[in-house]
Amino acid sequence: MTREIFLLQLGTGGVGRALVAQVQAQRALLAERYGFTLHYLALVDRGGAVHTGQALDDQTIQTALVVKESRQPLAALAGGRALDDWRTLLPTSACIIIDVTAAAGMETGLAEAVAAGHRVVLANKRPLTGTLTDFTRLTARSATRYEATVGAGLPVIATLQTLLDSGDTLSRIEASMSGTLGYLCSALEDGQSLSAAVGTARSRGWTEPDPRDDLSGADVTRKALILARTSGLNWELSAVPSEPWFPSELADITVDAFMERTPEMDRHYQELVAQARANNRRLRYVATVTPEGASVGLRELPPEHPLAALRGTDNLFSFTTGRYSEQPLVVRGPGAGVEVTAAGVFGDIVATARELTGDR
Numbered sequence: 001m002t003r004e005i006f007l008l009q010l011g012t013g014g015v016g017r018a019l020v021a022q023v024q025a026q027r028a029l030l031a032e033r034y035g036f037t038l039h040y041l042a043l044v045d046r047g048g049a050v051h052t053g054q055a056l057d058d059q060t061i062q063t064a065l066v067v068k069e070s071r072q073p074l075a076a077l078a079g080g081r082a083l084d085d086w087r088t089l090l091p092t093s094a095c096i097i098i099d100v101t102a103a104a105g106m107e108t109g110l111a112e113a114v115a116a117g118h119r120v121v122l123a124n125k126r127p128l129t130g131t132l133t134d135f136t137r138l139t140a141r142s143a144t145r146y147e148a149t150v151g152a153g154l155p156v157i158a159t160l161q162t163l164l165d166s167g168d169t170l171s172r173i174e175a176s177m178s179g180t181l182g183y184l185c186s187a188l189e190d191g192q193s194l195s196a197a198v199g200t201a202r203s204r205g206w207t208e209p210d211p212r213d214d215l216s217g218a219d220v221t222r223k224a225l226i227l228a229r230t231s232g233l234n235w236e237l238s239a240v241p242s243e244p245w246f247p248s249e250l251a252d253i254t255v256d257a258f259m260e261r262t263p264e265m266d267r268h269y270q271e272l273v274a275q276a277r278a279n280n281r282r283l284r285y286v287a288t289v290t291p292e293g294a295s296v297g298l299r300e301l302p303p304e305h306p307l308a309a310l311r312g313t314d315n316l317f318s319f320t321t322g323r324y325s326e327q328p329l330v331v332r333g334p335g336a337g338v339e340v341t342a343a344g345v346f347g348d349i350v351a352t353a354r355e356l357t358g359d360r
């Protein structure tokens with residue numbers, strides 16, 4: 001007999017839709033392997049939900065995917081409805097809430113759900129990067145898993161937790177964890193101007209619609225804080241200063257005006273690249289976390305540094321610890337993309353379902 005595990009998914013964007021498709025494709029195999037069946041109880045978007053109070057059938061799920069693919073709201077679907085508060089959909093027995101939104105302000109509802117015995121899986125970084133109190137409420141007793149928040153599908157959080165759980169001590173994490181900023185570093189190294197590289201990255205959809213959301217370093221800062229907090233460092237976001245790529249006078253203008261003025265930064269970056277080359281060093285946008293502090297910014301690295309070999313949009317995480325002191329433990333690979341991110345979330349769902357069913 002298989003146990004039923006109910007999923008309540010917040011977010012049906014790129015990652016959310018890829019996740020639904022992966023879960024649907026893998027359900028039968030997981031039931032056979034682990035003795036539980038995953039059922040969608042609800043799919044939620046910014047204004048509505050598909051929810052009947054029972055497991056959604058395959059046809060309804062398929063239609064919801066098609067509706068969201070064509071950018072319509074779930075409320076427009078037969079069986080869909082407008083929704084003010086997803087918490088009203090929570091069942092009485094423990095379910096798994098999946099946050100694959102990028103929304104702010106989710107932490108209160110998620111923490112309440114955890115307190116009521118539900119489990120949480122996140123691709124959304126924001127619930128973990130608010131106050132330390134919220135982080136602790138969410139992650140106490142491993143009620144929340146969040147592998148996909150850092151490095152997408154790469155086993156970054158799992159690696160760090162395994163090192164620390166087994167008694168290793170952290171000396172330093174160094175990471176390049178923005179595909180966009182990694183691409184810019186490679187392009188600069190190849191002789192492109194910053195303005196041309198930003199223009200190319202934006203036209204290929206590798207930046208946020210406003211490239212300053214990437215160039216501010218804020219996303220990297222949030223990931224660095226998640227790594228720090230996972231390491232037991234009880235810091236607030238202000239403890240991880242980041243260096244934006246653009247001067248403050250370009251911070252508050254329109255996106256179009258910003259794009260027009262990016263050539264103003266070209267000379268500065270040409271000089272930085274030339275200086276790094278003269279020093280036989282490579283320029284990388286690096287997040288560093290040590291027990292003493294953290295930083296996020298452009299750094300000159302010697303050619304033998306693991307991050308110096310990185311090219312393009314790949315992420316790389318280098319863990320130097322008591323046991324990995326001579327050579328760091330390195331995790332490297334694509335750190336973005338809807339399929340790999342959804343797979344990271346899915347891995348957390350399976351681990352949580354196995355716990356809920358007493359399989360581990």
Ligand SMILES: NC(=O)c1ccc[n+]([C@@H]2O[C@H](COP(=O)([O-])OP(=O)(O)OC[C@H]3O[C@@H](n4cnc5c(N)ncnc54)[C@H](OP(=O)(O)O)[C@@H]3O)[C@@H](O)[C@H]2O)c1
Pocket residue numbers: 010011012013014015016044045046047073100101102103123124125148149151152335336337338341
């Ligand atoms: N894409 C990647 O490669 C990648 C990699 C690592 C991590 N992530 C993280 O994964 C998350 C999802 O990324 P994505 O690319 O799928 O984003 P997306 O395509 O923009 O989708 C976001 C989804 O969240 C929904 N949403 C927004 N606010 C909501 C709210 N308050 N309540 C319920 N639903 C809400 C949106 O609803 P509507 O459909 O109504 O707009 C949309 O369905 C983000 O946190 C992102 O940082 C993404």
